[in-house]
Amino acid sequence: MKKLILTLGFVCTAIFLFAQQSGTWIWYPGDFEVWLSNDMQNRRTERGTFFPPFWKMDSHYVLVEFHKEFDLQQEEEIAIYAEGKYNVKLNGKMLPGMPTKLKLGKGKQKINVKVYNQAQVPALYVSGKTVFTDKDWLATYEDKEWIDETGKASDQSGTTYVKAGYWNFNNAAQSPSKFRLPTRTEKAVASSKQGKGTLIDFGKNTFGFLTLHQLKGSGELSIYYGESKEEALAIETCETLDIIALEKQVGKDSTLALSKAFRYVYVEPKGTAAFNGASMEYEFLPVEDRGSFKSSDEELNKIWDVAKYTMELTSREFYIDGIKRDRWIWSGDAYQSYAMNYYLGFDSETVKRTILALRGKEPTVSHINTIMDYTFYWFLSIYDYYQYTGDKEFIASIYPRMQSLMQFCLDRRNTDGLMQGLSGDWVFIDWADGLSKQGEVSFEQLLLCRSLETMALCADLVGQKQDQQRYTKEATQLKAKIFDYYWNEQKGAFAHSRIDGKQTDNVTRYTNMFAIFFDYLSATQQQAVKDKVLLNEDIQKIMTPYMRYYELEALCALGEKDYVMKEMKNYWGGMLKLGATTFWEEYNPDKKGAEHYAMYGREFGKSLCHSWGASPIYLLGKYYLGVTPTAAGYEEYTIEPYLASLEWMEGKVPTPQGEIAIHVSKKKIKVQSPIGTGTLHIKSKVLPRCKQGTVKKLENDTYSVELKKGISYEVDYEA
């Protein structure tokens, strides 16, 4: 059909490019997050081949209604922008066309806007003096506004309205579908001829879009990326590559379309294709520089710095696992990123985005990332988030999705009330040789129990008393069962699993160390676990920073902070000695040279920049600077500094209202906090002195000082 389209009153997408004063783009909560995560997670390539996730990807609601009521003191004009086709109702009356401006009279005004968009997220931006889009607009994906034969609208709506989703798209031009992370140009630090090609070194592991300069001639340039030099040069086995075809190029620069992770790039030409130098567009999530750590130990400082850079690289549209390979959102990995983030950038928005993206949409047909344990970390992450931020609104908005996911879990229990991997369930726990996933693994029951406790806490927060009681009851019953079925008095440990209703002989670290910091054990049981499991060389060692995190946390909780400091320096320091510029997915000190780069049966399968490698940030912040919120959002908190082998340390820990600053030497502790009420715990050989506060004696050479916000405390003591 031949069509000549003139200026019609109807266009598909109305976005106008001038900025406004107030308002923010809003959408159905979770929809932008799902849409953006689909995009991000489908950028993975393996040697040039598209490599998508293997779990269900969800989609946004294509048709969404937004509304809010106002009571205006004065007339005002508003501007309306939407991503998608839309209509506008003012006080129940539909307005002609797709109005971009609207005059509102004094008094009560109800504005409804309905937006349709199949390809992108239906989104709305309204700006005016007092009338503008914000988080208090309500949204629904079905307004059920039918009429009867006289044209009267239905009066019994079963519509569920929820508060709109939003982020920081605060002007009209900055619409959600256009979101891209920013980039900046970075230069290569070295370049050298290698065989038929050129090896370029960017000095450290990095992420972004490679630019080749002054392309010339015709033919092909094959680009092999490496997190290590070995990988870049291994053109048959490196994990990522690009091949670009040139035709009669005469000297222009070219930046590749798909981002990659690399420190080294090896480029081999074919034909007359040539280039002269390389740079890159470094892509990053802008996060405020808030948490910090410095000490008398340069190695430890380096560990903290490299951990911070590792976090910077793996904090993207969402918290991802690692930059080279998957670039997917893995719930267990993200759970650790959240924790590190609370001691680094305190970037709540990225935590919320990641939690929303992981949950996806109904119906729930499998565990998050298909992994049973990853479902449970998702629950745990939500109460943690509340504890650090005090953001009750988010808990209220996510609570229904928590409920339905928990129901999914409870429905999958076996006749013993335990969770066992059903067909399609991945029981992951850790990357560890020969780790059994058979039968009813104790670790999964423990995480389910903690998740039920989390449900009860959140139910209480959102005022769902019945739910709270139900979840508490389930948790209590399950906890009893866990001790009954798995605790082995003789071994002083939880057994790894039950098979066919019988406890297995196997003892692993996982359940035991989690039980420590979940505070499930008596003092005697704790001691037994410490001696017989955690400090027992015969129990299979952990080879991933992922689980080392929890292992060291458990040891910290048991007071073994000197030991943990040593381990931290050994383990993360070990990677640094091997030239690491970011921390790895797995590190086994017994391996040699390029052996370190192999994983999953592939020569360079291992990710050398993995978010779970960055845990020293968390450990140092929480157990050495010693800052922990004890009431939501740092309304209350404790500071329990511990120097271990250090002469001094200093740092900042972010809170919802600025940073807590701490300086600790063997004789003096300085603290200042912008928020809440803190308790400084001091271990001292002498009675500490503090001009700004009252020193209280506790027991065994321990003292406390109550901290009020805004005051600089100095305590003289002797470590």
Add this chain to the structure above:
Amino acid sequence: MKKLILTLGFVCTAIFLFAQQSGTWIWYPGDFEVWLSNDMQNRRTERGTFFPPFWKMDSHYVLVEFHKEFDLQQEEEIAIYAEGKYNVKLNGKMLPGMPTKLKLGKGKQKINVKVYNQAQVPALYVSGKTVFTDKDWLATYEDKEWIDETGKASDQSGTTYVKAGYWNFNNAAQSPSKFRLPTRTEKAVASSKQGKGTLIDFGKNTFGFLTLHQLKGSGELSIYYGESKEEALAIETCETLDIIALEKQVGKDSTLALSKAFRYVYVEPKGTAAFNGASMEYEFLPVEDRGSFKSSDEELNKIWDVAKYTMELTSREFYIDGIKRDRWIWSGDAYQSYAMNYYLGFDSETVKRTILALRGKEPTVSHINTIMDYTFYWFLSIYDYYQYTGDKEFIASIYPRMQSLMQFCLDRRNTDGLMQGLSGDWVFIDWADGLSKQGEVSFEQLLLCRSLETMALCADLVGQKQDQQRYTKEATQLKAKIFDYYWNEQKGAFAHSRIDGKQTDNVTRYTNMFAIFFDYLSATQQQAVKDKVLLNEDIQKIMTPYMRYYELEALCALGEKDYVMKEMKNYWGGMLKLGATTFWEEYNPDKKGAEHYAMYGREFGKSLCHSWGASPIYLLGKYYLGVTPTAAGYEEYTIEPYLASLEWMEGKVPTPQGEIAIHVSKKKIKVQSPIGTGTLHIKSKVLPRCKQGTVKKLENDTYSVELKKGISYEVDYEA
């Protein structure tokens, strides 16, 4: 970031425009239907304003895996096309890039292709000599192909694979996202000056894109559409309009972007804007011309022809309600379109598409179109489809979605086990003044009961014995309850409803007439209903062709075919006398002139081309030509011709294998069938004679002849 993108090995959509021999585009079943129905249903405008549906719109799976195994006798090369990013695995091994050609060796070959597409439906087309995409490829939205630490893929997949969806996109260039209905140019039949503008008449109600010829000058052309002349000229109240802006036009033709329904178009210019004549691009679904009807009664022939044209206009991407206003898929309306279609085009694909689009996706959060009765019609439509087509494959593929929707219904029953409108449920029944929807309406229970029987039948078909028993039990219990609660012996009728556990006084036609053709009543009860309800002038009359369909069907089932013939001529003939060129949404013979066009409190709110207006096609085919399948797919069928007031009639009724042709006069019946085994029922004053078959005497002047396929039967008899 500045990017210069060269030829990369990675492009987003790979569609190549040369045709191939074999193969068809495939997708996740239902996904194309959901996607296309979103597009279609969001084209409604009301006086230029976008007017979307008020129920939840679903979306396709954005990431889908397709696979099939082959055993090749010889090497062959295949071509691969996808809508979206994709990867290909051959025998479990991922191939580099996005291959468009692939050589397959002899022997077993397993091909997996994974396609990602957020904006459109992930779709695949593979063509080769023996390896090509067809309906036997399997699809999933989560393949759960995780690996362990050694790189070994998981061996316990919980993946559910289903057979791929497809239609008729049989060459590579014809990809699903490009689907558009065809159009052809139609001319206006008259044009005249009216006030400031021009009134154009297209001779009959039609649908498509208006073309204005030789546009000139600058300014605006306001275009007002009317299904009636009155509507087109009512520039303040007509239902649809377009306004186009011209700037220094010098004589080009212009076709509007958005389709409209109209017989008349009134165009008013502003400024120097002008045009010279109009035509239109008539948009239509190509459907084979199969069913036919002709008789000695010219008025009846006209009724059939106009009904056929009404069906043609409302059969589009899907069966819609009407062409002017909603253009949405309404389950109750579609249910009637299916039935008419079985006596007209026998277009199974459009029936399946519509059923899939109506069901949408999980989770089920409300009734279909939010209407309780419309959910039930959806169930009923599926077994009807099977009965007419014998297509068991579709029943198997839709059965899981039937199960979950039935569960949704059963979960909404009250403590009495009855369905009552909950918050957000629309109890529709019919457009009728003052029709009560309060309490437990008997009509809804009756439809639920029939739906449960349908579930049992389908469960049996797909070999789900337990389900069959369960649904049968539920249906039996509910049926008993319906008689117990609603049957009023005194009134000889079902009561309309129960409120607060008490039967109401009200008797309406709906439950009573449905109970007739559901065959729920004893002979005595049938007689009571006929006399006290159906032929009782005191019971509120039905004003929609929608419910007249069922009313007349019930009367036909009760043997009142003479009466029904008269009613058909009166009612549908009445619309013709008012100049109808298509049949209406509602027709009340008592109204006058332009009163007929009003509805919903709007002057031109009524749709003058409504699919449910076309039911004479069904009634004439089923009760006068008298053809009904009695075993699935016309393996068995009956023909029971009835002339009523006609001298003769002839026609064709489509079956899965050609048409049954019938000619009936008062002395002779001629029949030929291409399929199954039929039974011709003859009412005759004399013993009929038939050379080609054996005449069997039944009772009361009725006889039968068994019909074999392919034989032309001639029966001499006396009506």
